Amino acid sequence: MDNVERILREFRTIAVVGLSRDPSKAAHAIPARMQRAGFRIIPVNPHVESVLGEKSYASLEAVPFSVEVVLVFRPSEEAAAVAKEAVALGAKALWLQQGITSPEARTLAEAAGMLYVEDRCIGVERAAHGVVKS
16 A cells, blocks of 8 residues: 555544635645545644634644644645654654645655655545545
8 A cells, every 4th residue: 555545544634734714725625625525624824713614723833632644735845844843743644735845845754754745636536545534
């Protein structure tokens, strides 16, 4: 089983860095679809109080509980900084959304023993693998 399938099948809680309040943006629509499929979505966006019915946190550092997956909807240049926060949080996986890549984020995540995916859409992959959490 590759990292994509392992992340989708083994984990449920996803902190979404850059989750948008704008339903027309992928950074809102994709997490909303993941939530409807049974994943717990934790918004990480300093500009909103809540989104998708969940309290939003200003940073990963501010999340007061453990999360399994950190999903990144931020520019590639910010991915390494997010990776450092994900490692500090003890996340088990780092997923950079489609169009986002970072050799430095990959190195940081893999050195910490995290599963790593980049430049793939988690929503497309969830649908392709037929994963729904009950």
